[in-house]
Amino acid sequence: MYKVRVVMSFGGAHNLRNYNGKCENLHGHNWKVEAYLKGDELNETEMLVDFTIMKKRLKEILETLDHKYLNEQVEFFKVNNPTSENIARYIYQGLKETFGKLTDRVAVWETDIQAAEYWEQE
Template sequence: MFELKILNHFSAAHQLTMVGEKCENLHGHNWRVEVYVKGERLNEAGVLVDFGIIKTHVKTIMKRLDHKFLNELPFFENDQPSSENLAIYIAKSLQEMIDEPGVVVSRVTTWESDNACATYYPQ
């Protein structure tokens, strides 16, 4: 099994309800994102997938989030834009973009600060 990791970041604002008074205020984060893809077989070039392909997909997703009020995005219409739900959104979006046989998103970690993050492991 092979696993690749891509790092990226974006800045965005959100409001969370039912989490605590502090989080209910409009606030923002400089999010750091770790995206992992995995697969069992290397391609004819001897790699799982070209890093550039995954980086391009992740950049596309980051552009959808960067400098936005996350609560207003369609994906968060019924769910709060928490770190956990952001990781789900990024994982699902990336998986839809991957066109390499046998390559799947294995996990996504979203860091809202240097000491707080959430990791999602797609099934």
């Protein structure tokens, strides 16, 4: 089995709905994102996926979030609470559109000491 990872970041603002605490107020983060693909076969170049392609796709997804007020400017978060868990799911689903079953998991770091991950069971 092979696994590749790309790390990028984006900045944005959100507030949590149905939450009683500081995070119910509008605030921002610089989220760090780790995206993983995995598979058991390499391509003709003996790569799982070219990092250039993986980085390009992740950047496209993150551009839909970067410097946005997630609650109001991203359709997905008008319905889904913009928690780190749901941000990880949003990014995962975007990667899956391109990489299909190679999509392994996404980790979203809200701070240096806390992160949420999303993946789907096979």
